[in-house]
Amino acid sequence: MDAYKNGKWDKCSSLFQKAIDDYHFYKRTLIDCRLKCKDKKAPPSFSNILVEGNCLRKCKKKVLGFRAELEVSFAVNKKFEERAPYNYMSFCYFKDEQFKAAASAAFTYYVTHPEDERTLESLQFYRLQKGVEEEDFVDKEKRSYQSHYISGLTAYNDREWVTAADHFQQSLSDYFIEEERCRVGCENGFVHGVFPDFINAIADHYLTVLVCEQKCLKMLSTFGTDEVKDFVCEHFNYLQYAYYQANNFEKAFESIANYLLFKPKDGLMLSNIKYYMETLGYSADLFTPSKIVREYVDMWKAIDSQLDFIRESYILPNDVISPDAEAVMKDSEEVYLEDSSLAVNRSANVVVFEKLGLHLVNEGKQFKGNDRFMADGLIRDDQCAALADLARAMPENEFGVRSASLKDSVQIVSKSEDYEISMRLFFRGLALMRLYTSAYFDDSSLHVSHASIVCRSGAVHSDLSLPESCVPQEDGSCWNPNLQKPKYTVVAYLTDNTDGTGQFYFRGDNGQVQAKVDPICGRLVGFGRDSRHGLNLSWRHDRCALVVQLSSVLPEDPGIQEVKKLMAKLDEERMKGLDEKDNAAVLNEFYKQGVKVSLHGEQLFGRERFVADGLSTPAECDQLISLARREGISGDGYQGRPSPHSSSELYSGLGVNRALKLGKVAGDGYPDGPTDSPIKTKFVSPYSKYEVFEGLNISRSLMLVDENRISANILHLFLDISEHARLLVEKFFNQTRRLYFDYTHLVCRTALDGDTEDVEKTLSHPVHADNCIIQDDGSCEKDPLAYVQRTYSAVMYLNDDFEGGQFFFAHKNKSEQVSISPTCGRIVAFNAGEYHGVKGVTKGQRCAIAMWFTNDPNFVEVSRLHAIRRLRSIDSENNNEKHDGLDDEFDTATGSNDNIDNKQSKLERELNSGKTESDLHIVREDRHEQTMKADSGSHSGVEVRRESLMNLEGTIDYNAGRIEDLSERNGDVESRDEL
Numbered sequence: 001m002d003a004y005k006n007g008k009w010d011k012c013s014s015l016f017q018k019a020i021d022d023y024h025f026y027k028r029t030l031i032d033c034r035l036k037c038k039d040k041k042a043p044p045s046f047s048n049i050l051v052e053g054n055c056l057r058k059c060k061k062k063v064l065g066f067r068a069e070l071e072v073s074f075a076v077n078k079k080f081e082e083r084a085p086y087n088y089m090s091f092c093y094f095k096d097e098q099f100k101a102a103a104s105a106a107f108t109y110y111v112t113h114p115e116d117e118r119t120l121e122s123l124q125f126y127r128l129q130k131g132v133e134e135e136d137f138v139d140k141e142k143r144s145y146q147s148h149y150i151s152g153l154t155a156y157n158d159r160e161w162v163t164a165a166d167h168f169q170q171s172l173s174d175y176f177i178e179e180e181r182c183r184v185g186c187e188n189g190f191v192h193g194v195f196p197d198f199i200n201a202i203a204d205h206y207l208t209v210l211v212c213e214q215k216c217l218k219m220l221s222t223f224g225t226d227e228v229k230d231f232v233c234e235h236f237n238y239l240q241y242a243y244y245q246a247n248n249f250e251k252a253f254e255s256i257a258n259y260l261l262f263k264p265k266d267g268l269m270l271s272n273i274k275y276y277m278e279t280l281g282y283s284a285d286l287f288t289p290s291k292i293v294r295e296y297v298d299m300w301k302a303i304d305s306q307l308d309f310i311r312e313s314y315i316l317p318n319d320v321i322s323p324d325a326e327a328v329m330k331d332s333e334e335v336y337l338e339d340s341s342l343a344v345n346r347s348a349n350v351v352v353f354e355k356l357g358l359h360l361v362n363e364g365k366q367f368k369g370n371d372r373f374m375a376d377g378l379i380r381d382d383q384c385a386a387l388a389d390l391a392r393a394m395p396e397n398e399f400g401v402r403s404a405s406l407k408d409s410v411q412i413v414s415k416s417e418d419y420e421i422s423m424r425l426f427f428r429g430l431a432l433m434r435l436y437t438s439a440y441f442d443d444s445s446l447h448v449s450h451a452s453i454v455c456r457s458g459a460v461h462s463d464l465s466l467p468e469s470c471v472p473q474e475d476g477s478c479w480n481p482n483l484q485k486p487k488y489t490v491v492a493y494l495t496d497n498t499d500g501t502g503q504f505y506f507r508g509d510n511g512q513v514q515a516k517v518d519p520i521c522g523r524l525v526g527f528g529r530d531s532r533h534g535l536n537l538s539w540r541h542d543r544c545a546l547v548v549q550l551s552s553v554l555p556e557d558p559g560i561q562e563v564k565k566l567m568a569k570l571d572e573e574r575m576k577g578l579d580e581k582d583n584a585a586v587l588n589e590f591y592k593q594g595v596k597v598s599l600h601g602e603q604l605f606g607r608e609r610f611v612a613d614g615l616s617t618p619a620e621c622d623q624l625i626s627l628a629r630r631e632g633i634s635g636d637g638y639q640g641r642p643s644p645h646s647s648s649e650l651y652s653g654l655g656v657n658r659a660l661k662l663g664k665v666a667g668d669g670y671p672d673g674p675t676d677s678p679i680k681t682k683f684v685s686p687y688s689k690y691e692v693f694e695g696l697n698i699s700r701s702l703m704l705v706d707e708n709r710i711s712a713n714i715l716h717l718f719l720d721i722s723e724h725a726r727l728l729v730e731k732f733f734n735q736t737r738r739l740y741f742d743y744t745h746l747v748c749r750t751a752l753d754g755d756t757e758d759v760e761k762t763l764s765h766p767v768h769a770d771n772c773i774i775q776d777d778g779s780c781e782k783d784p785l786a787y788v789q790r791t792y793s794a795v796m797y798l799n800d801d802f803e804g805g806q807f808f809f810a811h812k813n814k815s816e817q818v819s820i821s822p823t824c825g826r827i828v829a830f831n832a833g834e835y836h837g838v839k840g841v842t843k844g845q846r847c848a849i850a851m852w853f854t855n856d857p858n859f860v861e862v863s864r865l866h867a868i869r870r871l872r873s874i875d876s877e878n879n880n881e882k883h884d885g886l887d888d889e890f891d892t893a894t895g896s897n898d899n900i901d902n903k904q905s906k907l908e909r910e911l912n913s914g915k916t917e918s919d920l921h922i923v924r925e926d927r928h929e930q931t932m933k934a935d936s937g938s939h940s941g942v943e944v945r946r947e948s949l950m951n952l953e954g955t956i957d958y959n960a961g962r963i964e965d966l967s968e969r970n971g972d973v974e975s976r977d978e979l
């Protein structure tokens with residue numbers, strides 16, 4: 001860790017490898033000794049236990065020397081079990097440019113953390129490095145029986161029965177060894193915490209071993225992320241059939257008998273026996289299970305019945321682990337007995353929030369405390385980042401803590417309006433947190449007595465500078481018993497602890513940890529004043545949270561009034577609606593520049609539809625297409641997750657259940673996607689099995705700029721062109737309220753080779769509407785999970801060198817109404833409620849920028865604001881003079897409007913009345929949130945129209961597009977005409 005922190009990359013990779021080797025050695029030794037010393041034939045008696053104990057001490061001492069008596073802490077053990085060292089190691093190798101080694105370390109980590117976007121991203125990067133082969137993506141911790149099991153399945157699918165049976169047999173015998181080692185690995189030390197009687201000490205300790213042993217089953221039958229149910233038993237299902245096919249009846253009978261030991265009433269197996277006996281005339285005594293399997297099943301029966309006894313009848317002291325608490329076990333290293341009087345179920349109070357995506361995950365019961373809850377989904381990633389920005393704008397104190405109160409945020413916004421959206425999110429966030437807490441505890445008296453956004457720095461190991469006695473609290477302070485505590489505290493996390501550090505925990509009265517919470521963006525934890533709690537410090541990442549204290553007594557946080565005042569002031573400046581005359585003038589400027597509305601209104605069978613041409617030049621289209629090609633995310637671009645590797649790697653590394661479904665692997669996870677996509681198509685579209693679908697959004701583009709993988713200019717072009725489109729849509733539809741970006745997505749759809757006739761019949765994007773869900777009767781439901789805030793949509797096309805892929809408007813019955821062929825510079829815009837679709841792309845690649853707009857400023861695409869801010873700072877670094885000039889214009893900009901005022905007063909009303917309507921908009925999952933992929937493409941120097949930066953800044957300022965903006969654009973009319 002020291003080498004890692006100090007950037008000594010070659011050293012850190014080799015030291016982590018040593019640590020891993022040593023851990024393996026340590027565990028192996030320990031288990032070998034335990035196995036060696038067990039005398040399975042000796043009857044259980046205390047004298048035998050003494051002999052075994054003696055043997056164990058000697059054995060450990062001999063191999064481990066002084067380390068024999070050292071305790072490996074639970075935390076360290078867990079880190080190794082979770083493969084954390086591979087994560088660090090891959091980074092060290094990466095920094096050291098050893099990509100092959102980095103690939104295997106990263107892959108090993110990925111197998112147990114498939115949710116880790118960073119790792120996925122890195123894997124994509126390694127895959128593209130010279131010299132890195134598919135074979136380098138190996139799971140270094142892979143267990144041999146898993147390979148055999150998968151090979152068995154493959155052979156079975158290929159009807160190679162003898163090979164299949166061999167592999168399943170090998171898998172079984174390897175598995176039995178592995179499982180025994182796992183169980184023996186459970187015989188670790190145990191801290192009693194209390195002083196039980198001799199017999200209770202043994203019983204209590206024994207119980208923790210049993211619980212641990214039972215976990216081995218689940219752990220060992222999990223392949224990557226998938227658990228194979230009834231793993232051992234399933235072997236016999238395959239075996240009996242494989243042996244039958246291979247004409248090895250004797251073994252087939254034994255396999256059936258083995259299977260029935262696990263599931264004695266299994267109908268299929270019983271009818272197999274019947275068939276053998278009645279039809280083929282074999283006798284019943286042939287169906288005898290093997291000894292080893294019988295012993296195995298008996299052993300588990302004994303364990304299970306002991307666990308049953310413990311669960312039902314064994315009386316635990318207050319601080320002994322309860323084996324029932326699986327739910328909390330996930331997060332917690334120690335779980336203590338539950339007091340059933342605490343089992344209060346309050347989920348009914350908060351059901352209304354569920355529909356909006358705020359899910360109650362744990363309540364008092366699972367948390368061992370009446371006054372505790374946890375919910376997920378308050379905010380999405382970009383909003384988390386925007387909120388954390390407020391704390392990051394504050395100075396860091398000596399303990400590495402940055403904290404922004406509401407008052408601070410007013411100061412921050414007064415200095416830079418860049419933070420306005422963050423402040424508004426802060427305000428809405430705390431309002432929602434209060435409402436949720438009020439509802440959960442059924443306590444309407446609550447108001448916010450203090451709120452702050454707190455980030456603890458990950459750059460330094462912050463606890464080094466914390467006083468010894470400090471128990472760090474979420475609000476950045478140390479625990480102080482003398483302070484008056486708020487009735488409730490609610491914490492919303494803003495960062496993810498992908499490295500497993502920085503957990504929040506609850507403690508019981510006797511100090512033991514009762515439950516732990518991994519902080520992740522959008523997760524909410526609430527607790528009452530008597531809940532003992534604390535947090536582990538994190539040193540690798542910043543750890544940020546929005547912390548709200550709720551109280552039934554005044555005063556309220558004075559920052560609330562200040563924020564309201566500032567918001568009102570800002571809103572007032574924008575009160576003026578967009579002027580229709582101005583709209584017409586801006587539209588005229590568009591026309592003068594050569595933008596031509598080719599179809600609209602009746603020609604398209606709908607009032608709010610138009611097609612325009614001339615919105616971008618071929619050069620610009622090409623730039624964007626190459627960006628999409630180089631950096632687009634393979635796969636769906638939505639929430640589905642492509643394999644970072646070859647299909648075979650997916651097959652072998654990431655999950656047997658999915659591998660079993662062969663054809664469904666790639667399309668898995670998309671509700672309306674193809675169900676029969678063959679695995680050989682690596683990354684398919686969510687809609688058509690004949691296409692690959694690659695997408696890129698702004699937050700990813702910004703990340704690519706930050707990592708120097710693409711030039712700032714190309715991002716600038718992406719933002720600028722889309723802003724140009726937004727302005728046209730706003731003006732053409734003669735909006736009197738400003739139209740904001742809700743989401744921007746650069747997407748390419750590529751035809752795969754396939755049966756052309758079939759392809760033609762398949763839609764690239766089935767008929768849908770963008771802000772509601774079409775029902776069977778042709779109506780469209782504004783489901784809260786649809787993007788109801790979207791008012792208009794537009795798609796700007798980038799090319800026409802492909803076949804198929806026409807956009808079409810549809811009738812209520814989904815049949816085609818009118819279709820439009822894409823071409824560079826063409827835009828189709830429409831009311832987001834219009835029905836539309838895309839025909840199958842039969843040849844080549846079709847690229848477009850899809851954009852969705854909203855009139856609700858609460859849904860502003862935050863990543864766009866971030867991107868603009870970043871570009872502006874890059875710009876000012878590169879070119880101070882020019883920047884100043886732009887800023888002047890920026891400052892004098894006028895003429896914006898919006899209805900935030902309305903929104904805000906509504907929010908205010910709800911905040912006061914306890915209603916839950918509009919501020920719930922903050923609860924949003926963005927299904928377009930993408931997985932990230934790395935690529936080190938060359939940086940193209942794109943000619944960017946600097947003069948149009950005004951437009952971008954207009955966005956950040958909620959400014960309406962102004963005539964001045966457009967006249968600024970005159971600069972590129974020439975180049976457009978030229979082309």
Ligand SMILES: O=C(O)CCC(=O)C(=O)O
Pocket residue numbers: 765770795806807836837838848850
């Ligand atoms: O690409 C197109 O033409 C339309 C895409 C679309 O409708 C969507 O992504 O919602």
Ligand SMILES: [Fe+2]
Pocket residue numbers: 768769770793836
């Ligand atoms: Fe659409």
